[in-house]
Amino acid sequence: MPAKKRPLLERMARARKLKRIRTERKVTKSRHEGIRVLRNISAIRRFRQEAKGKAVTRLGFGKEENRAFEHVAGLMRKSGLSVRTDAFGNLYGRLEGKSSKVVMVGSHLDSVRRGGAFDGVYGVTAALEALNNIKATGNPAHPIDLVVWRCEESARFNKAMLGSNAALGKLTAEDLIRTDANGVTLRKALEQNGLTYKPGQQLINPQNVLLYIEPHVEQGDILARAKRKRIGIVTRIAGPERYELTFKSHSAHSGATPMGRRHRKDANVAASKATVKTRNLALRANHISRILGPTVSQAVHKGPIVGTVTQMRTVQGSLNTIPGMVRTTLDVRALSTHQRGKLAKRIITGVRKAALKEGVSLDVKELSRSPPVSMSAKNVTLLERVCKENGIVHRKMPSGAGHDASNLQKAGIPSAMFFVPSEGGFAHNPHERTHIKDLGAGVVLLTKFLHGVAKVSPVN
Ligand SMILES: [Zn+2]
Numbered sequence: 001m002p003a004k005k006r007p008l009l010e011r012m013a014r015a016r017k018l019k020r021i022r023t024e025r026k027v028t029k030s031r032h033e034g035i036r037v038l039r040n041i042s043a044i045r046r047f048r049q050e051a052k053g054k055a056v057t058r059l060g061f062g063k064e065e066n067r068a069f070e071h072v073a074g075l076m077r078k079s080g081l082s083v084r085t086d087a088f089g090n091l092y093g094r095l096e097g098k099s100s101k102v103v104m105v106g107s108h109l110d111s112v113r114r115g116g117a118f119d120g121v122y123g124v125t126a127a128l129e130a131l132n133n134i135k136a137t138g139n140p141a142h143p144i145d146l147v148v149w150r151c152e153e154s155a156r157f158n159k160a161m162l163g164s165n166a167a168l169g170k171l172t173a174e175d176l177i178r179t180d181a182n183g184v185t186l187r188k189a190l191e192q193n194g195l196t197y198k199p200g201q202q203l204i205n206p207q208n209v210l211l212y213i214e215p216h217v218e219q220g221d222i223l224a225r226a227k228r229k230r231i232g233i234v235t236r237i238a239g240p241e242r243y244e245l246t247f248k249s250h251s252a253h254s255g256a257t258p259m260g261r262r263h264r265k266d267a268n269v270a271a272s273k274a275t276v277k278t279r280n281l282a283l284r285a286n287h288i289s290r291i292l293g294p295t296v297s298q299a300v301h302k303g304p305i306v307g308t309v310t311q312m313r314t315v316q317g318s319l320n321t322i323p324g325m326v327r328t329t330l331d332v333r334a335l336s337t338h339q340r341g342k343l344a345k346r347i348i349t350g351v352r353k354a355a356l357k358e359g360v361s362l363d364v365k366e367l368s369r370s371p372p373v374s375m376s377a378k379n380v381t382l383l384e385r386v387c388k389e390n391g392i393v394h395r396k397m398p399s400g401a402g403h404d405a406s407n408l409q410k411a412g413i414p415s416a417m418f419f420v421p422s423e424g425g426f427a428h429n430p431h432e433r434t435h436i437k438d439l440g441a442g443v444v445l446l447t448k449f450l451h452g453v454a455k456v457s458p459v460n
Contacts, residue, residue, distance in 0.1 A: 029440075029444070030437060030440030030441050030443065030444045031436060031437055031440050032440070033129055033133075033439070033440040033443040033444065034435075034436035034437055034438070034439035034440030034441075034443070035436055035440075036129055037122070037125045037126055037129055037439045037440070037443060038436055038439055040075070040121075040125040040128065040129075041117055041118060041121050041122065041125055042117070043071065044068050044071060044072070044109065044117070044121050044125070045117040045121075047064045047065070047067040047068040047071065048064050048111075049062075049064060050114075053430065054116070054117075054430035054431065055114040055115070055116075055430035056111045056114075056115050056116060056117050056430070057111060057112075057113050057114055057115070058109065058110050058111040058115075059110060059111070059113075059151075059153075059155055059156040059180075060110045060150055060151025060152070060153065060155075060156045060157070060162060060163075060189075061089070061150065061151060061156070061186075061189040061190070061192070061193055062110075062156070065109060065110045065150070065151075066193065068109040069085075069089070069091050069109060069148065072091065072093075072109065072124060072128075072148055073085075073091055073093070075128055076091075076093030076128070076146065077093075079093070079128060079131060079132050079135065080095075080135060081093035081094055081095055081131065081146065082094045082096065086167065086203040086204075087166075087195055087196050087197040087198075087201060087203060088150055088162075088163060088166035088167065088171075088190070088195060088197040088203060089150045089163075089190075089193055089195050090147060090148065090149055090150050090163045090164075090166070090167055090203065091147070091148040092145050092146070092147050092148075093128075093131070093145070093146040094143050094144070094145050094146075095131050095134065095135060095140060095143065095144045095146075096143050097139065097140040097141050097142045097143040097144065097454065098141060099141050099142045099143065100208060101142055101208060101209070101210040102142060102143045102144070102145050102208060102209055102210060103140075103142045103143070103144045103145070103209075103210050103211055103212075103213075103450065103453055103454045104144075104145045104147050104209055104211070104212040104213070104408075104413075105123075105127040105130070105131075105144065105145070105146055105147070105212070105213050105214070105215075105446065105450065106123060106124065106127060106145070106146055106147035106148055106149060106212075106214060106404070107120045107121075107122070107123025107124050107127070107148070107149070107152075107214050107215065107216060107404070108120035108123070108124070108148065108149045108150070108151075108152035108153070108163065108404065109121055109124060109148055110150070110151055110152055110153050110155070110156075111153060111155070112153050112155040112428045113155055114430060115153075115428050115429065115430070115432070116426060116427070116428070116429055116430055116431065116432025116433075117432060118217045118422065118432040118433065118434055119216075119217060119219070119427065119428065119432060120152060120153075120216070122215060122216065122217050122420065122434065122439065122442070123214050123215045123216050124146070124148055126215045126439070126442050126443050126446055127146045127215065127446065128146060129443045129447075130443055130446040130447040130450055131144060131146055131450075133443070133447040134447060134450060134451060134454070134456055137451075137456065137458060137459070138451075138456040138457050138458045138459050139456065139457055139459060140450075140454035140455060140456045141454065141455035141456075141457065142210055142453070142454040142455060143454075144450060144454050149161070149163030149164050149167075149404050150162060150163035150166070151163055152164075152403075152404060156180045156181075157178045157179070157180055157186050158178060159175065159178060160402055161402065161403075161404050161407055162175075162186070163404070164404040164407040164408060165407060166197055166201075166203065167202070167203040167204045168202065168203075168204065168206070168407060168408070168411045169200050169201060169202030169203070170407070171197070171199055171200070172199050172200070173199040175199070176190075176199055206408075206411045206412045206413045207412075209408075209413045210414075210453065211376065211379060211413065211414045211415065211416065211453060212405060212408040212409075212413050212414075212415045212416070213379070213405075213415070213416040213417070213418075213446070213449065213450075214403055214404060214405040214415070214416070214417045215417070215418055215419075215420070215442050215445075215446055216403060216417060216418075216419055216420075217419065217420055217421075217422045217427070217432065217434055218232055218419035218420065218421055218422050218425075218427075219399075219400070219401045219422065219427035219428070220400060220401075220422075220425055220427065221422070221424065221425025222397060222425075223395075223397075223419060223420070223421035223422075224421045224422060224423055224424060224425050225425070226395070228393050229393055229394070229395050229421070230392060230393045230394065230420070230421065230437075230438055230441050231387060231392055231393065231394040231395075231418055231419065231420060231438075231441060231442065231445060232394070232395060232396075232397040232418060232419035232420075232421075233380055233383045233384060233387070233394055233395070233396050233397070233416075233417075233418050234375055234380075234396075234397065234398065234399045234405075234416070234417035234418060234419065235374065235375055235380055235396050235397065235398055236335050236372055236373065236374045236375060236398045236399070237372060237373045237375070237398070237399045237401075237402060237403060237405065237406040237409075237417070238304060238306075238333040238334060238335050238340075238372050238398060238399065238400050238401075238402075239333065239337070239340070239369070239370040239371045239372040239373065239402070239406070240331050240332065240333045240368070240369075240370060240402065241331075241332045241333070241340050241341070241344050241366075241368075241369045242329060242330065242331050242332075242366070242367040242368045242369070243329065243330040243332075243344070243348070243364055243365065243366055243367060244327065244328075244329055244330075244364075244365040244367055245271075245274060245309075245327070245328045245329070245330055245348075245351065245362060245363070245364055246325065246326070246327050246362070246363040246365075247267040247268075247270045247271050247274070247325065247326045247327075247328070247355055247360050247361070247362055248267065248324070248325050248360065248361050248362075248363065249265030249266070249267050249270075249324050249325075249358075249359055249360040249361070250265060250324045251316075251317075251321050251322060251323065251324030251325075252264065252265075252321070252322045252324070253320065253321065253322070254320045254321060254322050255320060257322060261358065261359065264322055264359075265322075265324075265358060265359035265360055266322050266323060266358060266360070267314075267323045267324055267325055267326040267360050268314060268322075268323040268326050269358050269360075270326070270354065270355035270358045270360035270362075271309075271312055271326040271328050273351070273354040273355070273358070274309055274328060274330075274351040274354065274355070275309040275312070275328075277347065277350045277351050277354055278307045278308065278309050278330065278347050278351070279307070279308075281307060281343065281346050281347050281350055282305060282306055282307035282308075282332075282343060282347075285305045285307075285339070285342075285343050285346075286304075286305050304333065304334065304335070304398065304400045305333075305334040305339055305340070305343060306331075306332070306333050306334070306400060307330070307331070307332045307333075307343055307344070307347055308330070308331050308332075309328050309329070309330055310328075310329045310330070310331050311327075311328060311329045312326060312327075312328045313326065313327045313328070314326050315327055329367070330344075330347065330348075332344040332347065333400055334372070335372050335398050336372065337371060337372065340372075348362075348364055352364075370402070370406075371410075373406040373409050373410055374409070375405065375409060375415055375416055375417060376409065376414035376415055376416060378414060379414055379415070379416035380396065380416065382416075382449065382452065382453070383416060383418055383445065383449060384396070386445055386448045386449050386452070387445060389448070390444055390445070390448060392441050392444065392445055394418075397419070399417065399419070401427075403417060405417045416449075418442065418445065418446075420434050420438040420439060420441065420442045421434060421435070421438050422434055423435060
């Protein structure tokens with residue numbers, strides 16, 4: 001090797017070594033942060049209906065959610081944040097700044113029935129850790145609010161994201177008379193908690209919010225399956241279109257009625273066919289979009305197209321009766337309303353045809369329809385830049401699940417979201433788990449992002 005070249009090669013090797021050391025230092029630091037976040041998640045896990053095991057049931061406005069809120073309020077105070085709650089019980093911990101425009105970061109603490117410990121709680125605990133980091137290094141020009149939304153899951157009142165909807169003045173009088181499984185209305189639940197929210201009351205002014213960011217565990221297995229993808233930067237959140245499907249025929253005796261289709265009109269068979277048909281048609285829609293390549297709408301909204309029969313209930317059934325009425329719900333999602341509508345129409349037509357073959361009729365009632373929402377492009381770019389600068393492996397991806405961030409973006413607040421991987425892709429499941437290094441990487445990303453947008457100046 002020519003002597004002249006050696007110094008250059010040596011320099012390159014040295015630069016590589018230094019880079020490796022710097023990355024390792026960053027990884028070690030983020031590991032400590034991951035450990036602290038995990039400790040807080042474990043502490044919050046205690047507030048659940050279950051006495052043992054891994055499952056977490058913490059429904060909105062239940063005593064477990066209240067205790068989790070009190071616990072987090074305590075952590076906020078300990079971190080020196082100014083703590084307050086609004087008329088719907090949403091909790092805010094503020095790191096003060098001089099500007100009138102506030103930066104918001106947050107998520108939720110409630111869970112589905114028998115869910116896991118990380119959904120929602122990660123966003124809250126990661127934000128707390130990031131605020132501690134910022135407080136230790138400087139003063140933000142923009143105040144930063146850590147917001148904990150009430151009742152994000154639809155598990156109790158069959159409607160999701162109640163807290164952020166309420167804060168934005170989007171809850172109606174009809175919403176307040178929604179009931180839970182025990183017949184308790186949302187209004188009653190609010191009263192029981194001493195909360196005075198009135199329908200349409202706006203609790204935050206979007207004009208005063210500079211931006212909102214929500215860290216969350218991914219609720220699928222895309223990041224967990226990827227070889228080197230640690231963070232998912234959310235570009236767009238899919239919106240669901242939901243229907244209630246009622247299969248009707250007539251009940252008959254399960255012992256006395258012969259098996260032939262001439263004799264039996266089994267609503268359960270029709271509903272079961274609907275489940276399979278929905279799966280197959282959704283699979284085909286994905287397949288077609290892959291073969292044909294991006295059409296104009298898919299080029300903009302490339303992402304999941306999914307259809308699921310989510311609940312199935314035999315109405316007035318008994319052990320020895322061929323069901324005469326079965327009720328199911330259908331949930332269809334895509335990143336464009338056009339794709340979603342096309343799939344929903346296909347499913348309903350196919351399901352009706354299959355039911356008629358069984359001598360069963362189908363009633364369809366639309367339950368809800370919310371538009372897909374794109375996250376703020378500026379925030380996506382900024383998150384990407386922070387990832388690159390800090391050696392955080394990342395990818396851009398859509399979210400098939402709904403989140404409060406879509407509500408805030410719809411209200412005109414530039415919003416952002418990022419995911420950390422969920423090991424095994426578990427979500428709404430007691431086995432939810434995220435690796436410590438991923439929990440920590442999210443904190444590093446969030447800290448640097450907030451540092452930039454809230455304009456933190458160093459303490460003298
Ligand atoms: Zn969640």
